[in-house]
């Protein structure tokens with residue numbers, strides 16, 4: 573639970589002001605949902621400060637990958653930093669294997685009906701279907717993304733006469749694979765993390781290489797219901813500040 577010094581700090585960290593009206597952000601709202609994997613991560617670190625530092629460094633690397641991909645989608649000239657080249661080449665591989673027509677990148681969305689705002693990564697036609705594409709640099713595709721993307725679609729549909737939209741997650745990552753046992757090693761955040769080592773092995777790591785995972789999220793009605801329930805819970809939790817904004 574984050575503590576806020578003032579209503580303006582609360583507003584700044586949790587939402588956007590659009591036409592003089594403040595709206596909470598989609599990502600702030602979904603953050604109310606508990607994340608058990610995060611507790612396991614904190615418990616595995618020597619102390620809270622070390623865990624925070626690693627989480628932030630890992631987030632910086634993720635942001636760099638994310639921003640570079642968005643710049644490429646916007647056809648901007650971009651220098652690709654050496655440390656994320658494998659991840660970016662995985663993205664370019666994804667792009668070359670699919671028919672992608674980008675409509676919007678980093679677009680502010682707003683639902684006046686439900687009272688929330690947010691920033692959508694990409695609106696695009698992918699292989700002939702129009703939809704919202706969210707770019708993630710996480711280790712896996714988590715179910716929380718279902719709620720986030722359903723909120724973007726709901727807001728887009730509210731504001732424009734458009735057909736039902738698809739929702740996709742494009743997960744981009746880079747890691748080394750053990751050539752003996754298939755385990756993978758990520759070194760995001762400056763700490764090595766090995767996954768999938770099922771039996772004892774003197775790992776022999778490959779070069780760092782990128783990978784992508786592209787997944788469609790099918791159950792919009794189910795997901796938007798969960799998002800709006802999350803919003804109710806978020807408002808309950810922040811009742812004090814919401815009375816002051």
Ligand SMILES: [Zn+2]
Pocket residue numbers: 750751752753754755769773774775776
């Ligand atoms: Zn191995």
